[in-house]
Amino acid sequence: MHDKTVTQLAAALKSGEFSSRELTSHFLQRIEQADGNLNSFITVTAEQALKQAEAADQLRAAGNAGTLTGIPLALKDIFCTQGVKTSCGSKMLDNFIAPYNATVVEKLSAAGTISLGKTNMDEFAMGSSNENSYFGAVKNPWDLSAVPGGSSGGSAAAVAAGLVPAAMGTDTGGSIRQPAAFCGITGLKPTYGRVSRYGIIAYASSLDQAGPMARSAEDCAHLLNVIAGHDVRDSTSVARGVPDYTETLNAPLSGLKIGLPKEYFGDGLDPEVEKAVRDAVKVYESLGATVREVSLPHTHYAIPAYYVIAPAEASSNLSRYDGVRFGHRCDAPADLIDLYTRSRAEGFGEEVKRRILIGTHTLSEGFFDAYYTKAQKVRRLIRQDFLDAFEDVDVLMGPASPTPAFDLGAKKDPVSMYLQDIYTIAVNLAGIPGISVPAGFAAGRPVGLQILGTHFAEAQLLNVAHQFQQATDWHLKLPAFAEENA
Amino acid sequence: MQWETVIGLEVHVQLATRSKIFSGASTAFGAEPNTQACAVDLGLPGVLPVLNEQAVAMAVQFGLAIHADIPEVSVFDRKNYFYPDLPKGYQTSQMYHPIVGAGEVEITLDDNTTKCIRIHHAHLEEDAGKSLHEDFHGMTGIDLNRAGTPLLEIVSEPDMRNAKEAAAYLKAIHSIVTYLGISDGNMAEGSMRCDVNVSVRPKGQEAFGTRAEIKNVNSFRFVERAIAFEVERQIELIEDGGKVVQETRLFDPERDETRSMRTKEEANDYRYFPCPDLLPVVLDQAYLEHLRSQLPELPADKRARFQTELGLSAYDASVLSASREMAEFFEEVHRVCGDAKQAANWVQGELAGALNRESLSIQNSPISAQQLGGLIGRVLDDTINGKAAKQVFQALWNGQGSSADEVIEAKGLKQVTDTGAIEAMIDQVIAESPAQVAQYRDSEPEKRGKMIGYFVGQVMKASRGTANPQQVNGVLKAKLDALL
Structure with a gap:
């Protein structure tokens, strides 16, 4: 069952091939057997999952099942789940049992899906390798000496290893697309405002967006159908109709205009990754698409702008972790300042502290205009780059990451880690959607093809990705780990 | 030397919305601690604010009432600082683009003359919770019921020149917000509080002196007393060769004095930036006209x-x-x-x-x-x-x-105007008061006017107050004078 897509599993549940309880038990068993090696889960909610599975089976028996009723999923540990620890990968929230559900969690539950548990992640979603988790690094099922990418590394690794058919991630600067690419799965970051952020622990509020991570674009379409839409509890979610994303998956691609941003094929791009991406583009040409080079001239300012805006918002968003109401509190504080400083010093990891410091500095009096205001101007230019490009082409394509998954512990210098996100970060600054689909291998590790569209073009992205997956089988390949360890 | 006082006020008005500015929790006063604080008010991980439209309407009504500019777009900013009763570690406020722009308020002085006080701007923000220092054995309790209550902060220009004007201004604001029904104006419950900026300068000098800000003054009387103390303190300080330092001071009504809380050097850098969780507030002309038409x-x-x-x-x-x-x-x-x-x-x-x-x-x-x-x-x-x-x-x-x-x-209090009935009562009183009648008769004519009061009183008493006093007076005088 573990090599099947959500779409296939849903059909099997519908035809009665197996029950949700059987399916859920199967995946729980795989997690039990294999996750010791991967560390992709922080919390497994086995008992609750089996109860939900039984309820789903009853619903089906009563003839009330929806498309995804009974499908097991996993949630990045950044989604608040009522009654279940929601740690955000941090010691700070190791003791935090969320008293409410995120909107995404509520919607998935209302659709009858089953949560197997909460997946590992870089602390507060800050990282590109999942090595910044308080709960330890996650390993890449394709090569246990490699990172799975981050920050949604646990979700990506768990799906790739066949421990769960699909998972939810969040993407602030590439945190869905890059781990999807590193782990050889499909990951969609929707348009900013497409999916409610309510109940998702905030890292950088103007950039954060949740999305599905699964084996195929078709699976992502099914999941986006469930989670997309306006939420009165999130003012930044957009009141705009949600189409059925599965309906347009099979639209033909003849005449599709593909742009290749020249800035995404420059220095630092691994030649094998480049070859895989260019081969993928050839597949599209064979499907009737035309290809041209385009330019996104402000691409190189994306990382500096991001590392002003995201830490600025983070420094404010993370102020609530002060040891007063919830989360880690130091032992025997001498006074209020001691309570604040020790609780935060003990509760946050190095990278989180680094970004809080950067953000606090850039917002300070005398520095605000030079950093924050300027970064916002750069952000507008970057957004305009994309809008200009989409005047000429339908979608943009390029690598999701300049290299395949790197080795655990390989990137010690934070800036070299930040540079990993060169192809994904601008997308968040512009607010547009992007998807990463498996497109081959480089040095035995998966390569992700990134496809970008204009605001709210998710249906088109999923269609373009699905057609590639109809023509290729990269997305169906499983790591040996998936078979050996369960 | 002759000194002139310069005063500006920042008045915080709690808006009378049913729910909080960014959450659905109730704003009612006096509930058990922490029973009116929902996930949003507690600043739990993952929660998001949703702006209360009623608070926006109330702020705009105030703006219209003081003939202020109402900008088309206003923006919420985060004011970042750590305090135990500030759950998110920032207060959502409006720093750069407030909802109400410049306007003016007319105040009435004791001699019934009026004066115009200019308003710099008014902005919306959320209130913090309360720290409770008693009953916790050396620890501090936090009550977050008040956290998220909508406040309109009204910032005046430094247009007031004495404590009376400041009190009159505060009363004018109080009267406007209660007229509009946007606040209950209850100062005892903290629905209106103000920060007072005070400085002094030699009379005739144009440049302002260095100001002190007196925080959280919560009654008309305290405003006057705090200013009186502070003005005296500053003048004495300067006359003794000292310098006023820019600082935040606290008024102690028990001792009738202000005390230093923190100086400018110790002041927080609040690191304001636009709140990414809230969209800019955009008000169109039709909305403003609709609210204007509803102004009382x-x-x-x-x-x-x-x-x-x-x-x-x-x-x-x-x-x-x-x-x-x-x-x-x-x-x-x-x-x-x-x-x-x-x-x-x-x-x-x-x-x-x-x-x-x-x-x-x-x-x-x-x-x-x-x-x-x-x-x-x-x-x-x-x-x-x-x-x-x-x-x-x-x-x-x-x-x-x-x-x-x-x-x-x-x-039976209906006034008796029947002349016959009144005459009968008068005759009886005269008959029962021979001594007084004799005294009346023997008096100098100019003193008789006063003495008639006795008879009027008796008649009124007899009528249990219902006789028409003017009528009684006239008939009595005629009858007594007839006895002379």
């Missing part, structure tokens, strides 16, 4: 109308328009009895005295405006005399009867 008559307009249309004195007009409740009560009394001057006299005289004695506000008056108007009407149409009117007032106050007419009927 405001205190300054009412005061002017009371003088020009009703012929009240400047003083009466000012007192009667001071609060919306007072004005509405007076206008109802006037509507019922038809005589503005009498209505003004009764409301400010008999009624105000009675309310004062029992420490009641006009909203809690046991006697309604309709009852009082009815009573005045009976005086005006001579059904009862002034003395009986006071009895009727007392009866209505005590709840004995639902209207003046009912009390008059029940107590």
